[in-house]
Every structure is written in C-alpha cells, then in structure tokens.
Amino acid sequence: MAKILIVDDAKFMRNNLTVILEKNQHAIVGEAENGKDAIALYKQHQPDLVTMDITMPVMNGIDAIKEIKLIDPDSKIIVCSAMGQQKVVVEAIEAGAQDFIVKPFDENRVMETVNNVLTKLID
Template sequence: MAHSVLIVDDASFMRMMIKDILVKNNYEIAAEAKDGQEAVELYKELSPNLVTMDITMPEKDGIAALKEIKSFDPNAKIIMCSAMGQQAMVIDAIQAGAKDFIVKPFQANRVLEAINKTLG
C-alpha cells in the first residue's frame, strides 16, 4: 500500500508542486492544508505516514503545528519546507522533532530523498 502524505503550505502553487512530485512516485496524498491549524486537525483525523510542513504560514506557523502534532503523536514523521535563508527556523524545527527539511524551490530528487530517508 502506498504511503500517505499530508501536504501543508499556505501557497497552493507549492502544494501543487509537492503533490505532483509525490503522485508521480506513487505516494498517496492524504490531504492538503493551508495553515498549521488545519494541519493539526487533519493529522489527528487522518494519521498520514508523513507530513510536509511549510514553516511560515498564517494562523499557526509550521513549527507550532509540528510541536502540537508531535505532542499528539511522538512518532509523527514531519519534513519541514523552508525558503532560503530560514536556517534558524530550520534548526528550531529539527530540535522540535522534524525529521528533515527541504528547501524551496523544490527539486524532485531532494524531496524524494528526504521522504524515502524519513519513511525508510
């Protein structure tokens, strides 16, 4: 059975890019969320195998959502997505329990490498 992935990003274009990479590589898209609050609710409802989480979003940012999901499910597998120049936030995310991070603009091979390593 294919691994299910929850894609979280406030930009629909970015969600579409990740979705395209994943679908082409036989991953199932559990759902998409546009902010951290929606991500937490969908995670609790769907229990996906993996989450790709943007850092900077309205309502609740990715690091707050990461912490909330990890407190709900300590085994959650979350990969952070960040734009260039957000190294400090990436470090915060890794310390909070993120498994890896990918940098925008997304490169298909890097996205797949991070996901395969995390689900490995």
C-alpha cells in the same frame, strides 16, 4: 506507498509537492494551508508523513510540529523552507521535524528526503 499530508499556505507549492509525490506512487491524504488545519487533518488521517511549511497564517509550522508531536510522538515531519532560513529549520528540527527540503523544490532532493524519512519509519 505512503499517506502524506501537505501543509503550505501557497497552493502552487502544495500542487508542486502533490505532483512530485503522486508521480512517485505516494497518496496525498490531505492539504492544509495553516498549522491549525494541519493538526485537524493529522488527527483525521493519521498520515505516514507530513510536509510542513514554516511561515503560515493562523498557526506557524513550528507550533504545528509541536502540537502534532504531542498527539503522536512518532510522527514523521519534513519541513519545507526557503533558502537562508537555517535558524528556523534548526528550530523546526528541535521541535521534532526529522528533515527539511528547500524551496523551490528539486524533485530528486524531495524524493531522497521523503524516502529517507519513511525508511526510518520501517526501521
């Protein structure tokens, strides 16, 4: 069971991910609606994995990824983005994200991506 931090400015997106992840035996240690809160929660909970939205108020996902990577270079981050944001996803991967999932969420794709990234954690 992994400890996961969910970061998205849309509550229903956080809820969707929470349902999928908890159903698959993962623990949600926190939820943030912007990058600034995500960094504070990351420091507090040291999650095994972060799901990070890109477009958020206060601080966007790319900046939050860079900050989290400074705190913990081994952090595992999956970017969540809407279709057609390839450029932003590439930017997020360059900033340090390991993978991405596309909104709206497909449960199988979410779990496949989460499991792949968490497996790399063990290797």
